[in-house]
Amino acid sequence: QVQLVQSGAEVKKPGASVKVSCKASGYLRTGYYIHWVRLAPGQGLEWMGWINPYTGGSKSSPKFQGRLTMTWETSINTAYMELSSLTSDDTAVYYCASRYGPPTYMDVWGKGTTVTVSS
Amino acid sequence: EVVLTQSPGTLSLSPGERATLSCRASQSISSRSLAWYQQKPGQTPRLLIYGASSRATGIPDRFSGSGSGTDFTLTINRLEPEDFAVFYCQQYDSSPLTFGGGTKVEIK
Numbered sequence A: 001q002v003q004l005v006q007s008g009a010e011v012k013k014p015g016a017s018v019k020v021s022c023k024a025s026g027y028l029r030t031g032y033y034i035h036w037v038r039l040a041p042g043q044g045l046e047w048m049g050w051i052n053p054y055t056g057g058s059k060s061s062p063k064f065q066g067r068l069t070m071t072w073e074t075s076i077n078t079a080y081m082e083l084s085s086l087t088s089d090d091t092a093v094y095y096c097a098s099r100y101g102p103p104t105y106m107d108v109w110g111k112g113t114t115v116t117v118s119s
Numbered sequence B: 001e002v003v004l005t006q007s008p009g010t011l012s013l014s015p016g017e018r019a020t021l022s023c024r025a026s027q028s029i030s031s032r033s034l035a036w037y038q039q040k041p042g043q044t045p046r047l048l049i050y051g052a053s054s055r056a057t058g059i060p061d062r063f064s065g066s067g068s069g070t071d072f073t074l075t076i077n078r079l080e081p082e083d084f085a086v087f088y089c090q091q092y093d094s095s096p097l098t099f100g101g102g103t104k105v106e107i108k
Helices: none
Strands: A003-006 A010-012 A018-025 A032-039 A045-051 A058-060 A068-073 A078-083 A092-100 A113-117 B004-007 B010-013 B019-029 B034-039 B046-050 B063-076 B085-091 B103-107
Touching: A003 A092, A010 A018, A018 A032, A018 A092, A018 A113, A032 A068, A045 A068, A045 B085, A058 A068, A078 A092, B004 B085, B010 B019, B019 B034, B019 B085, B019 B103, B034 B063, B046 B063, B063 B085
Parallel strands: A010 A113, B010 B103
Antiparallel strands: A003 A018, A018 A078, A032 A045, A032 A092, A045 A058, A068 A078, A092 A113, B004 B019, B019 B063, B034 B046, B034 B085, B085 B103
């Protein structure tokens, strides 16, 4: 079973960028997808995008296109999510999540990374 | 994009009662491509149901999912104290993947 370990909390100023990491341990077979999902205060879960670690292919929600970059570092089995031009609306807990198979639902989740955007 | 509307927003029930949560889609979801998650405060979401009615590994049989097309339901029979949480539906029929706004099941 894959486990996902995320980086620690971040505090950023408006206009800055944040980069969150998600290290996958265990046997990550071809066919796994890594998703990014966020939970803002008082809001519901919001899907941001996915990346396929083996092909490098990715897909993001139109809401984040132009601001969201998802990458994979093969040598250390780690996914990265970088969000730019931050505003206070980006204050949220950011989760990575995965599933073996098509990028549909998610059955393994990281513990989340809190990102606070404040001047 | 497919908009998922969950109702009610909050459900106040006592342990032992049955909870019925609704998830309505703005357009028909093919192949019953709908999942349900439970999230407790400060914790990670947990997959409960996929394919509209299949329980994920380790999920007790008091949780059941049903529905097709645009109307889906999560039923929790005989609520246990640990079941009180926020529940989300998620569609994966089309991109972007979308979640509903959530239903909070609280202790009455």
